[in-house]
Amino acid sequence: MPLSNGHGSCRYWEALLLAILVLAAGCQTSRLALFTAAGPGWRVQEGQALWRPRHGLPELGGDLVMASHADGQCALEFAKTPVALVVAQTTRTNWLVRFPPRDMGFSGRGKPSVRFAWLYLHAALAGEPLPAQFRFERKPDGGWRLENTRTGETLEGYLAP
Numbered sequence: 001m002p003l004s005n006g007h008g009s010c011r012y013w014e015a016l017l018l019a020i021l022v023l024a025a026g027c028q029t030s031r032l033a034l035f036t037a038a039g040p041g042w043r044v045q046e047g048q049a050l051w052r053p054r055h056g057l058p059e060l061g062g063d064l065v066m067a068s069h070a071d072g073q074c075a076l077e078f079a080k081t082p083v084a085l086v087v088a089q090t091t092r093t094n095w096l097v098r099f100p101p102r103d104m105g106f107s108g109r110g111k112p113s114v115r116f117a118w119l120y121l122h123a124a125l126a127g128e129p130l131p132a133q134f135r136f137e138r139k140p141d142g143g144w145r146l147e148n149t150r151t152g153e154t155l156e157g158y159l160a161p
Helices: 007-024 117-125
Strands: 042-052 060-069 074-080 083-090 094-099 104-109 134-138 144-148 154-159
Touching: 060 117, 060 154, 074 117, 083 117, 094 117, 117 134, 117 144, 117 154
Parallel strands: none
Antiparallel strands: 042 060, 042 154, 060 074, 074 083, 083 094, 094 104, 134 144, 144 154
16 A cells, blocks of 8 residues: 555665665675585685674684685685584685674675675685785794784684695
8 A cells, every 4th residue: 555645655765776786786695505515626624713803893713614626616614613603605706605693694706795804715825816905914823814904804813734
């Protein structure tokens, strides 16, 4: 039933504009996975990490598992047993990041979103060039640190070879 004061059509156009902006941003509600990290050619590393989602928030510690393939696919999971906090996957053409506790996820095509450092961890460890806002350093003890200087998001940890 239409509203007589005209506000209903205004809300419709606001919702439509919001939907267009979200789709144009290159992010969308994510699928559960881009691929399955199984079969020959996968390198799996396990370790520990500290994650600070952004400036002003506390660090979260947890277990980190990263599976990478020579064809450019990478899957990682950051978990505080028994809950996965972050699941990320990248290929040469697509990316996906999910935050299961919040039932939230994003995916896209092309270069990964710079909003999520998790999408750049494999590239940083492989010595690939990173977007300008990221700083990566290897530590003398074998650890590493990745920081998004714009958002304050940091990942710090180590992975067993």
